Amino acid sequence: MKNKFITLIVLLFGITLFAQQAKLNESAPNFTLKDSNGKEHSLSDFKGKIVVLEWINYDCPFVKKHYNSKNMQALQEKYTSKGVIWLAICSSAPGKQGNFSADEINKRSKDHNAQFTAYLVDENGKVGKMYGAKTTPHMFIINAEGKLVYAGGIDDKATTDVDDVKSAKNFVSAALDELLNGKQVTTQSSTPYGCSVKY
Amino acid sequence: MIKNLLYSLFLFQLVFSGFAQVKNEPEVKIIFDSFSLEKSRNINAAVVVKLNDGWHIYWRNPGDSGMPTSFEFILPENVKVSEIKWAVPKIFEFEGYASYGYEGLAVFPFSIYIPENFKHDEITLEVNLKSLICKDVCKPFNQKISRTIKLDEMYIASKEDSDLLFSAYDNLPAANDKLELQAKNFSDSVVINISSDIIKINRIKDVHFIPYENGIFKNSVAQNFTVSDSDLVLTVEFDPFKTKIPDTLYGILVINLISEEGNSKLAFEVNEKIQ
Numbered sequence: 001m002k003n004k005f006i007t008l009i010v011l012l013f014g015i016t017l018f019a020q021q022a023k024l025n026e027s028a029p030n031f032t033l034k035d036s037n038g039k040e041h042s043l044s045d046f047k048g049k050i051v052v053l054e055w056i057n058y059d060c061p062f063v064k065k066h067y068n069s070k071n072m073q074a075l076q077e078k079y080t081s082k083g084v085i086w087l088a089i090c091s092s093a094p095g096k097q098g099n100f101s102a103d104e105i106n107k108r109s110k111d112h113n114a115q116f117t118a119y120l121v122d123e124n125g126k127v128g129k130m131y132g133a134k135t136t137p138h139m140f141i142i143n144a145e146g147k148l149v150y151a152g153g154i155d156d157k158a159t160t161d162v163d164d165v166k167s168a169k170n171f172v173s174a175a176l177d178e179l180l181n182g183k184q185v186t187t188q189s190s191t192p193y194g195c196s197v198k199y
Numbered sequence: 200m201i202k203n204l205l206y207s208l209f210l211f212q213l214v215f216s217g218f219a220q221v222k223n224e225p226e227v228k229i230i231f232d233s234f235s236l237e238k239s240r241n242i243n244a245a246v247v248v249k250l251n252d253g254w255h256i257y258w259r260n261p262g263d264s265g266m267p268t269s270f271e272f273i274l275p276e277n278v279k280v281s282e283i284k285w286a287v288p289k290i291f292e293f294e295g296y297a298s299y300g301y302e303g304l305a306v307f308p309f310s311i312y313i314p315e316n317f318k319h320d321e322i323t324l325e326v327n328l329k330s331l332i333c334k335d336v337c338k339p340f341n342q343k344i345s346r347t348i349k350l351d352e353m354y355i356a357s358k359e360d361s362d363l364l365f366s367a368y369d370n371l372p373a374a375n376d377k378l379e380l381q382a383k384n385f386s387d388s389v390v391i392n393i394s395s396d397i398i399k400i401n402r403i404k405d406v407h408f409i410p411y412e413n414g415i416f417k418n419s420v421a422q423n424f425t426v427s428d429s430d431l432v433l434t435v436e437f438d439p440f441k442t443k444i445p446d447t448l449y450g451i452l453v454i455n456l457i458s459e460e461g462n463s464k465l466a467f468e469v470n471e472k473i474q
Binding site for chain 1: 261263264265266267293294296298329331333335336337338339413414439440441442
C-alpha cells in the first residue's frame with residue numbers, strides 16, 4: 001500500500017514536471033517571481049499582452065555585448081513603448097556569477113539605463129529550467145494568446161564582439177514586429193548562444 | 200590505459216615548459232612538424248592553447264553554451280591553409296546541459312601548402328584566434344599570434360612539438376570504414392542502428408553521437424542505447440526547440456570498447472542520410 005502511494009506521488013510529480021515544460025505553440029507555463037524591488041509578478045498578470053522573457057546575467061560577456069552596445073535597451077524601449085511586457089529573469093543561484101543583491105541589481109540596471117518592465121529573481125532556477133533556458137541571453141516570446149511563439153538567441157551572431165550587433169539578424173525584433181502586425185512568427189526558434197545559465 | 204595516461208602527463212609537462220607563464224591567461228603558440236619542401240609542399244602545423252587548471256575552450260560546435268573557437272589565417276600570397284582539424288572533444292556537463300571542448304592543452308592541427316613558385320626563404324604565418332574560455336565564469340580570449348620559419352633548409356621539429364602533433368592527429372575522428380549505420384527519423388529523436396563485421400558490437404561499453412551542428416539535437420552527457428550480439432541501437436533526442444529537421448546525421452560517433460586488453464576509444468566521422 002505504502003509502495004503504491006509512493007509510486008502515485010512520483011507519477012503525479014513527474015506528470016506535473018512534464019506539463020510544466022515550455023513548448024513552442026503551446027501555452028507558456030505560468031510562474032510567479034519577485035522582482036528586484038520585492039514585488040511579485042505572475043505571467044498570468046499579463047494575459048492578452050505580448051511578453052518577452054530575457055535570461056540575464058550582467059557579468060556574462062555576451063550579455064555585456066548587448067547592454068554595452070545599448071542593443072538590448074533599444075529593443076526594450078522600442079517594444080515596451082508598443083505595449084510589450086519585457087521581463088528580464090536571472091536564474092543565477094546564490095554564490096554564482098550574476099546573483100546580486102537587490103540594490104546591486106537596481107544600481108546596474110540604472111547604470112545601463114535598462115528599459116525592461118521588471119527584473120525577476122529566479123534563484124532556485126525553477127522558472128529557468130521550466131523554460132529550458134540554457135544561456136544568457138536566451139530569449140522567449142509569448143504571444144497575446146499566451147502561447148510560446150519564439151525560443152532562441154537574440155540574433156545570429158554568436159560572438160562577444162560589440163561590432164557584430166550592427167550586422168546581425170535580430171530574431172527577437174523580427175518576431176515582435178510580426179506579432180505587432182498581426183502576423184505569425186516566421187522564425188520560431190534559433191540556436192541560443194551565450195554563457196551557461198549559472199543554476 | 201595507465202601507460203597512455205602517464206604518456207599524456209609527460210607530454211603535458213614537456214609542452215608546458217615551452218610556454219611563457221602569464222598568470223590566469225592561456226598561452227598560445229604555433230607549432231610545426233618536421234618538413235623538407237624538397238619532399239613535400241605540405242607542412243603539418245597546429246595552434247596550441249595551454250589552458251589553466253579548470254578552464255576549457257570550445258569545439259567547433261560549443262553545445263548548450265559557449266562559443267565555437269575560430270581561426271583567421273593571414274598568409275603570404277599563394278600560400279594555402281587547410282581547414283582546422285578538430286580532435287574529439289570532451290563533454291562538459293552542467294545541470295543536465297552539455298558543452299563540447301578541450302581542457303589542459305588544446306591542439307588545433309592544420310596543414311599549410313607552399314606552392315612551387317613561392318620564392319621566399321622564410322614564411323610568416325599569422326593567426327587571429329577568437330575564442331571563449333570558461334571555468335565557473337566565461338571570458339573572451341582573442342589573440343593574434345605569428346611565427347616565422349625558414350624554408351630553405353630541412354626543418355626538424357622538437358620532440359615535444361612532434362609528439363604533440365602525433366597525439367593530436369591520433370585523436371582526430373577517423374573516416375567510418377568499420378560501422379554500418381542506418382538512421383531513422385522519429386518525431387522526437389533519430390534512432391541509429393549500428394552494426395559491423397569488423398567490430399564486435401557486444402563489446403561496446405558506451406557510445407555517443409556528437410553533432411557538428413548546434414540547435415538540432417539535445418546535447419547531453421548520456422544517450423540511451425541498447426546492445427545485442429548483432430547490433431546497437433542508439434537514440435539521439437532532438438532539442439525541444441530544434442531549429443530544423445535534419446536530413447543527414449552529421450557529426451562524430453564516439454565508441455568505448457572493452458576487450459581483454461582493456462578499454463579503447465574509437466571515433467568515426469559520420470555523414471549519413473536520415474530515412
